[in-house]
Amino acid sequence: MERETALKLVKEQLTEHRYQHTLGVMETAISLARRYGVDEKKAETAAIFHDYAKFRPKEEMKQIIIEQKFPLDLLEYNSELWHAPVGAFLTESEAGITDREILDAIRYHTSGRVGMTILEKIIYLADYIEPGRHFPGVDEVRDLAQQNLDAALIKSVQNTIIFLLKKNQTVYPDTFYTYNDLIKNRRID
Numbered sequence: 802m803e804r805e806t807a808l809k810l811v812k813e814q815l816t817e818h819r820y821q822h823t824l825g826v827m828e829t830a831i832s833l834a835r836r837y838g839v840d841e842k843k844a845e846t847a848a849i850f851h852d853y854a855k856f857r858p859k860e861e862m863k864q865i866i867i868e869q870k871f872p873l874d875l876l877e878y879n880s881e882l883w884h885a886p887v888g889a890f891l892t893e894s895e896a897g898i899t900d901r902e903i904l905d906a907i908r909y910h911t912s913g914r915v916g917m918t919i920l921e922k923i924i925y926l927a928d929y930i931e932p933g934r935h936f937p938g939v940d941e942v943r944d945l946a947q948q949n950l951d952a953a954l955i956k957s958v959q960n961t962i963i964f965l966l967k968k969n970q971t972v973y974p975d976t977f978y979t980y981n982d983l984i985k986n987r988r989i990d
């Protein structure tokens with residue numbers, strides 16, 4: 802899909818703030834794709850649609866999770882997680898994107914998963930470090946992302962888990978599984 806067409810579809814679904822975030826994720830994802838030898842067009846499309854479902858009513862997201870037989874344990878955890886798999890579903894059903902790699906990058910951009918592809922890692926990271934993000938530790942991850950994708954991802958997952966723990970919030974099990982998988986298989990040379 803042409804970039805302008807995709808952006809127009811997404812803009813209608815988002816607040817101006819979230820749309821600007823999406824543009825930041827897109828630029829960052831394209832640059833990481835170039836750096837790590839991944840299809841830039843796929844990175845662009847996944848980035849544009851990654852938050853497509855962000856503002857859908859909770860009830861609609863819940864219904865899609867049940868109907869599409871997505872992992873039902875999602876419903877027991879923070880609803881912030883829901884827009885990722887629901888976004889993958891709506892990106893296919895409403896925007897007509899069928900590329901599995903793109904859809905999976907959208908699906909796992911919040912939780913991560915065991916055995917993430919490079920494209921999935923890039924979208925997860927781009928979401929975390931895009932230029933509009935300002936929080937303690939983000940610059941460290943930005944620097945790492947230029948040197949080693951896995952090291953940057955490990956740091957961002959660690960930060961996310963620590964953030965949730967400090968706020969007395971639950972951590973979705975897949976996030977722990979992602980962390981363990983990255984540590985076991987990291988290539989930091």
Ligand SMILES: [Fe+2]
Binds near residue numbers: 910928
């Ligand atoms: Fe998101």
Ligand SMILES: [Fe+2]
Binds near residue numbers: 822826851852928
């Ligand atoms: Fe996002």
